Amino acid sequence: MDIKNFSIVGSIRKGWQLSMVIPKEKVAQIRQSVDIVDLISESVLLRKTGKSFIGLCPFHAEKTPSFTVSPDKQIYYCFGCGEGGDAITFVMKHEGVSFTDAVRMLARKCGIDIEPKAGGNRPGTDLREAVLEVNRLAAEYYAAVLRREESASAVRQYIENRGISWKTVEAFQLGYAPDRWDAFVNQLRRRNIDAGIAEKAGLIVRRDQKPGYYDRFRNRLMFPIRDTQRQVIALGGRVLDDSKPKYLNSPESLVYQKSRHLYGIDKARNACRKTGEVYVTEGYLDLIAMHMHGFENAVATLGTAMTVEHIRLLKGMAQRIVLMFDSDEAGLKAALRCIELFKSEKRLDDIRILVLPEGHDPDSFLRKFGADAMMEHMKASLGVFSFLIESAVRQHGLGSSGKIRVIESLIEPIAAIEAFDSLSRFAAIRELAERTGISEAAIQERIRQTNAQRGPKQPVLSTNVPSEINRLERSLVMMLLHFPKTIPMFQNSPWWGNLEDPMLNHLVLRVCECHGKDTAQKPIAEVVAALIEEADTPEEKRLITELSMSTDTWNDAACRRLLAQYSLRRRHGVHAVWKQKIRFAEQTQDTEALQKLMEEAQSAFRATGGMDP
Numbered sequence: 001m002d003i004k005n006f007s008i009v010g011s012i013r014k015g016w017q018l019s020m021v022i023p024k025e026k027v028a029q030i031r032q033s034v035d036i037v038d039l040i041s042e043s044v045l046l047r048k049t050g051k052s053f054i055g056l057c058p059f060h061a062e063k064t065p066s067f068t069v070s071p072d073k074q075i076y077y078c079f080g081c082g083e084g085g086d087a088i089t090f091v092m093k094h095e096g097v098s099f100t101d102a103v104r105m106l107a108r109k110c111g112i113d114i115e116p117k118a119g120g121n122r123p124g125t126d127l128r129e130a131v132l133e134v135n136r137l138a139a140e141y142y143a144a145v146l147r148r149e150e151s152a153s154a155v156r157q158y159i160e161n162r163g164i165s166w167k168t169v170e171a172f173q174l175g176y177a178p179d180r181w182d183a184f185v186n187q188l189r190r191r192n193i194d195a196g197i198a199e200k201a202g203l204i205v206r207r208d209q210k211p212g213y214y215d216r217f218r219n220r221l222m223f224p225i226r227d228t229q230r231q232v233i234a235l236g237g238r239v240l241d242d243s244k245p246k247y248l249n250s251p252e253s254l255v256y257q258k259s260r261h262l263y264g265i266d267k268a269r270n271a272c273r274k275t276g277e278v279y280v281t282e283g284y285l286d287l288i289a290m291h292m293h294g295f296e297n298a299v300a301t302l303g304t305a306m307t308v309e310h311i312r313l314l315k316g317m318a319q320r321i322v323l324m325f326d327s328d329e330a331g332l333k334a335a336l337r338c339i340e341l342f343k344s345e346k347r348l349d350d351i352r353i354l355v356l357p358e359g360h361d362p363d364s365f366l367r368k369f370g371a372d373a374m375m376e377h378m379k380a381s382l383g384v385f386s387f388l389i390e391s392a393v394r395q396h397g398l399g400s401s402g403k404i405r406v407i408e409s410l411i412e413p414i415a416a417i418e419a420f421d422s423l424s425r426f427a428a429i430r431e432l433a434e435r436t437g438i439s440e441a442a443i444q445e446r447i448r449q450t451n452a453q454r455g456p457k458q459p460v461l462s463t464n465v466p467s468e469i470n471r472l473e474r475s476l477v478m479m480l481l482h483f484p485k486t487i488p489m490f491q492n493s494p495w496w497g498n499l500e501d502p503m504l505n506h507l508v509l510r511v512c513e514c515h516g517k518d519t520a521q522k523p524i525a526e527v528v529a530a531l532i533e534e535a536d537t538p539e540e541k542r543l544i545t546e547l548s549m550s551t552d553t554w555n556d557a558a559c560r561r562l563l564a565q566y567s568l569r570r571r572h573g574v575h576a577v578w579k580q581k582i583r584f585a586e587q588t589q590d591t592e593a594l595q596k597l598m599e600e601a602q603s604a605f606r607a608t609g610g611m612d613p
């Protein structure tokens with residue numbers, strides 16, 4: 001078969017199903033099997049408070065936890081940014097995948113088979129799954145080449161020379177891409193795999209002039225890059241000689257973005273949780289050396305500086321992040337970048353910087369000095385601001401003019417810190433004062449001058465405060481949801497199907513429908529799941545989640561009080577509206593309209609059980 005006959009379709013092999021519809025009962029089964037606390041704990045550090053768990057929100061920047069997970073209701077909600085939903089919503093949002101992909105990921109996690117038996121013996125799939133599958137096959141292929149092929153003997157020697165054990169090679173599934181243009185292309189053909197998918201995964205490249213493809217990775221030591229689910233999302237290749245580029249990674253794809261993925265995260269996660277710390281290195285071999293020497297709580301960036309996404313990913317696993325560098329210069333650059341980054345993340349205090357001595361990277365340091373020396377050196381890591389001070393002191397000294405320069409060079413970073421965290425700023429000023437012997441007041445004054453030159457701050461916009469009626473309507477929905485006993489009472493009130501907020505009004509009807517006619521109370525999780533399942537819009541879903549999170553306890557008296565309060569407000573509101581209309585008619589002396597309005601107003605008031613205006 002000729003390579004040009006391979007076509008791009010959304011599946012890895014011809015004849016595979018393009019996409020699939022997951023039966024509703026399977027989705028329900030998955031919802032029941034997944035525990036939302038376990039699921040979210042994989043990426044967010046949660047702590048128990050009362051009936052719920054709280055943690056730092058993975059969807060917005062915050063310093064105090066407002067992200068809440070309810071095991072009773074199997075939902076999460078962030079009181080900071082309003083993000084909320086069930087297990088499926090969480091995976092969709094957190095992994096940035098579609099509903100189907102989220103369900104599939106959860107199904108895999110809890111061992112539920114959702115793939116329909118397609119014509120062949122392989123499961124149906126869509127493009128995303130297909131790309132992951134071809135990546136997995138590529139990793140296996142390169143690993144097999146490294147293990148078996150004669151052409152790989154020099155690479156095996158190279159690995160041995162670098163002190164990498166065979167156990168590590170297997171654990172990281174290291175491989176070798178042969179020094180040929182068509183090794184993987186031929187492998188695809190042998191396995192009857194769609195070349196278009198491999199192209200989408202970035203493993204092969206379409207030829208310019210003639211039809212067909214060639215291998216992206218040639219004569220390189222190969223590193224499969226995995227996500228937290230251990231799926232191969234990309235591959236990285238390192239040259240074995242001095243050719244360029246030294247490192248080559250899969251291009252960004254449907255499943256891989258270098259700004260949000262980290263090498264080694266699949267292996268580091270548990271160790272990070274255990275130690276509360278994570279070390280971030282800059283290369284594959286550094287990371288592997290760290291793991292080999294027992295520092296399993298280490299990851300590596302993939303040819304990019306740390307990003308906000310990286311920080312969010314890591315903060316779900318460890319309280320403290322230590323960035324490792326091979327030079328002061330690199331450390332300095334990173335420290336300044338962190339301050340920029342943390343304006344939005346507000347977590348500067350949890351970041352430390354560690355520069356290894358004599359231009360060593362973690363790999364060379366560990367090979368030369370060993371794990372104990374590394375352990376000892378790790379104590380020398382500094383907070384971002386301390387690191388900046390020490391760098392400045394090294395550069396300028398602490399002579400009388402040196403001190404001034406040290407302070408000058410730190411004014412900008414301090415001013416930047418001030419924008420997001422006044423506590424950190426005070427700590428920074430104190431530290432700078434202690435180190436230089438210049439008074440805090442003098443430093444403060446200098447900062448004030450700098451700030452004055454920068455111009456006024458942006459005013460803070462006030463958030464929308466919901467009206468009293470809206471607040472009461474929300475309470476009513478919560479009441480009906482959590483205390484369904486009151487449904488008949490509410491159904492007999494004039495407000496049944498008659499709330500001011502259309503979405504809340506709709507929700508009331510849905511809540512009553514879900515609770516059904518049974519007098520026995522359904523488990524709240526079941527009702528919430530049904531409501532979320534059938535919500536029409538993401539806003540509605542969010543609203544349901546938010547209202548479901550209420551931990552208020554209800555009783556008959558409280559419910560009657562709420563309803564009375566609401567009735568009063570509504571009548572007052574209706575009263576005011578009619579009064580305004582009538583006054584307008586009086587002013588325009590339109591007697592006919594006035595007469596009509598009076599009649600309408602009277603019937604409206606009778607309908608709401610109130611008195612005539």
Ligand SMILES: [Zn+2]
Pocket residue numbers: 057058059060067078079080081082083
């Ligand atoms: Zn949030």
